[in-house]
Amino acid sequence: MSSSAVVIQRRSDQELVEATLLREMVPNDLLVVESEWAVERSRIMQLMLTAGIARDQWPESLHWDWRGKAPMLRSLAATGFGLTCEQRFQGVMLTRTAPYQARLPGDKGKPLVFVDYI
Secondary structure (H helix, E strand, O other), X not given: XXXXXXEEEOOOOOOEEEEEEEOOOOHHHHHHHXXXXXXXXXXXXXXXXXXXXXXXXXXXXXXXXXXXXXXXXXXXXXXXXXXXXXXXXXXXXXXXXOOOEOOOOOOOOOEOOEEEEO
């Protein structure tokens, strides 16, 4: 797994902290993400239900199950990027490069990176 040390700002206290940027996530990493994030996602859903917020107003990511996205990372066209801090995943992005190509004049036919999930 390719990784780099980075510095991010912790939201709770605005302190700068060390983190790790992963540039080549593997399917098992998304299983870890799901296990770390599922409880918080459920808590947020419950708060939104209690507050009476209509489901069509909820963030789309609340229904994502990262375990189901793990097979994407077996494709050569897909790449996973992750950010970890304090031994937990703080962010994930899944991208694909095939079969996407630019359609605008000047760039037509050039390869594109499509962000599937962030």
